[in-house]
Amino acid sequence: MADEAKDNHLQQPLEHTELSERKQSSLHHSLLGPSLQKAGQDAVDQSKVAEIIYQASLGSKFFKHEEKRDEQLTKKVEAILARKQYLESIDLSSELRRIDERISHLVRERDLSQFIVHVDCDAFYAxxxxxxxxxxxxxxMAVGKGVLTTCNYKAREFGCRSGMAGHIAQKLCPQLISLPLNFGKYSKKAEEIREIMAKYDPRYEAASVDEAYLNITPYCKAHDLDPATVVSRLRAEILEKTKISVSAGIGPNATIAKISSNKNKPNGQFIVPNNHEAVMDFMADLPVRKVNGVGRVFERELVSVGINTCKDIYPMRGMLHDLFGEKVTNFLIYCYLGIGRTEIRPVDEYERKSVGTERTFADLWGSNRLRERMKLTAEDLEKDLEELNLSFRTLVLKVKLHTYGVYSRQRALHRPIHIAQDIYQYALPLLASLETEFKDKGGLKIRLMGLRGTALIERNKKVQGFFGKWVGEAGSREGTKRKQLDAEGWEVWPQEEFEQMDDHQNQTSKPVARIQEDGQEDERAKDITFEILSQGISSTENLHDLSQQKGKKEKEPGGQLQEHEQEQWRCPICNHSMAPDDRIFNEHIDWCLSREAIRDVVKESSSSNIQEAVTSPPPKRLKMMEKKKPTGATSGLFPLFKQKQR
DNA sequence: GCGGATCAC
DNA sequence: TATGGTGATCCGC
Known part of the structure; x- marks a missing residue:
């Protein structure tokens, strides 16, 4: 939750001592987790908390993974420092001129005319x-099992924070009471609060369940009130009517409003006046970590080059571009000047880019179980797509190993999909590719699996035919029922390939899709298909085992495969057998997927609009707002905390 | 376009 | 016994 979002610096400044001590110290810091130092933490001895967390974490897989990440980051920081040292030895005056010109331009052009408010509920779920x-x-008291989603201020006195592992929190505070999440309840409450905010700005922007931005400039003018008074009344009205206390920040842009809402939390507000000097003063001593977009990693990089607060950015301006690149430099200059977006708009004017689902579970391995899990995941994704009425054209499979490393494999599809069976089917080769990769690294043993669709397409979108006639619904559920098989469409495939495929299907008696004589495939047939695909587990199991043998074979000179010609890989999609060769196998998978793709397009379209169906333009999109924040400025982009209760 | 990494909440 | 889920963006290739 936002009101507890950022790290604290350890109270002890980092001494220049042994390397190992430095490393341990940064790891302590890292283990403190992503949220600290917000309201309620003042009385807490953070170094003591860090020590408890460190001790409680020692030896766990999670800890080992953090250690590895920390070492990587240390290397990166060392590289940055070396680069900085070099840059200090050369002439930067040309870059300085360039950036100073940019700074004065930004100051000239800055918009200080708006009163932007960030409203943030205090420990909302709690x-x-x-x-x-x-x-x-x-x-x-805390909300959320496993990992705390939030906790009340009493719990914070013990060092408990959001994002903390439940068992660590219990160690810090044995009498901690933790409640399960109840999203329905929180959303309902949030709606009450939003009704009130809408009176002050009907175009308010919900940034999450418990956060929102408002532009109260019109309201102030209409009622001839100053912004602080308006926000006082807003907060009082929310507290009175909903019994929820909120904090607020007021400033000339969203960035400053956001930072300000934390200044007097809980149940307080803070205003930064709309003039250049006040803004510069406000930013000057602000730790960079407080700015939205600066996380743990970036903070460490910045601190390593001597940037602790926003005013420290200025003397470094000449080498920022070289050290961090264009985007980050712009972002940092915005931080230094306190520039942020002033345009606040309702969330439904933003375009969704992806929809996905993922789940953590007890360590899982074995082709069979992995595929079972993936089927469930596909079904979950189907449900979400159904609610949103979306299809997608790019599929991403994500896994987290039992050792916490995260890997993903994605593929652009040749047609939009949204049905669980299709999702599963297209995900199979992605999973197979991961299994192959990890075969000689101890196998694919995972603690999380997720599926995500990107390149979204609205379903039930009419597709226009040649003569402006509405001819059907592209990608809709009805559309995928494959009502009609258009003979013309099949011509794109050389006849012999189909005969070949049919042969294999006959051999195995496991046709992937049973197309009936009249060209129809009913729901029952699709279920059969899904079952067959599940059975495909066994065929991929073969692949699994064979790939291991292939791995050995590849080391042999002249790696021909004749000795093991009896061993075949099977396509997880069509069950076709082929030589155990990566290139052949991958090419086949490509072919197989595109064959599915075009066949489906053909079937979903009437004969008159095949062309359009294949080349149909993407549906109209809402224009994306021009983003003022160059890095990670996703705040407000995707607000409605869409966690599901399962 | 793909895969890894970072960030917010 | 044992550290979340959803979504976005950026970088390097």
């Missing part, structure tokens, strides 16, 4: 729970 059970107000 507060909502306390409304139902007031007795919890006086005891340390």
């Amino acid at each position: 507060s909502v729970e306390e409304l139902d059970r007031p007795e919890l107000k006086n005891v340390p």
Whole structure:
């Protein structure tokens, strides 16, 4: 949650001591997690908390992974420092002129005419729970099992924070009461709050369940009130009507409003006046970590080159471009000047870019179980796509190994999909490729699997035919029912290839899709298809085993495959057998997927609009707002905390 | 376009 | 016993 978002620096400054001590110190810092130092933490001895977390984490796989990441980051930081040392020895005056010109331009052009407000509910989930059970107000309480989603201020006194592992929190605070999440309850409460905010700015921007941006400039003018008074009334009205206390920040742009809303939390507000000097003063002593977009990693890089607060950016301006690149330099200059976006707009004017689902579970391995899990994941994704009425054209499979390393494999499809069976089917080769890669690294043993669709397409979108006639619904559920098979469409495939494929299907008695005589494939047939694909597990199992043998073979000179000609790989899509060769196999998969793709397009279209169906332009999109923040400025882009209760 | 990494919440 | 889920963006290739 936003009100507890950022790290604290350890209270002890980093001494220049042994390397190992430095390393340990940065790891302590890293293990503190992504949220600290917000309200409620003042009385906490952070170094003591860090030590407890460190001790409790020691030896765990999670810890080992953090250690590895920390070492990587240390190397990166060393490279940056070396580069900095070099840059200090050369003439930067030309870059300085360039950037100073840019700075004065930005100052000239800056917009200080708007009053932007960031409203942030205090410990929102915990507060909502306390409304139902007031007795919890006086005891340390957290929401969320496994990992704390948020906790009340009593719990924060013990060092508990959002994002913290549940068992660590229990160690810090044995009497901690933790409640399960109840998203329905929080959304309902959030809606009450939004109704009130809408009165102050009907175009408010919900940044998450518990956060929103408002532009109260028109309201102030209309009622002849100053912004601080307006926000006081807004907060009072929210508290009175919803019994939820909120904090707010007011400033000339979203970035400053956001940072300000944390200044007097909980139940307070802070205003930065709309003039250049006030903004510069406000930013000057602000730790860079407080700025949206600067996370743990970037903070460490910045601190390593001597940038702790935003004013430290200025003396470094001449080498920022060389050290961090164009985007980051622009971002840092914005930080230094306190520039941010002033345009606030409703969330539904933003375009969704992806939809996905993922789940953590007990360590899982074995082709069979992995595929079972993937089928469930595909079904989850189908449900989400159904609610959103979307299809997608790029599929991403993500896994987290039991050792916490994350890997993903994606593929652009030749047609939009949204049905679980299709998702599963197209995900199979992605999974197979990961299994192959990890075969000689101890196998694919994972603790998380996820599927995500990108390149989204709205379903139920009419596709226009040659003569402006509406001819059907592209990608809709109805459309995928494959009502009609157009004979013309099949011509794109050389006849012999189909005969060949049919041969294999006959051999194995496992046709991937049973097309009936009249060209129809009903729902029952699709279910059969899905079952067959699940059975495909066994065929991919073969692939699994064979790839291991192939791995050995590749080391042999002249790696011909004749000795093991009896061993074949099977396509997880059509069950076609082929020589155990990477290139052949991959080419076949490509072919197989595109064959599916075009066949489906053909079937979904009437004969008159095959061309359009294949080359149909993407549906109209809402224009994306020009982003003022160059890095990671996703705040507000995708607000409605769409976590699902399962 | 793909894969890894970072970030917000 | 044992550290989340959803979504976005950027970089390097």
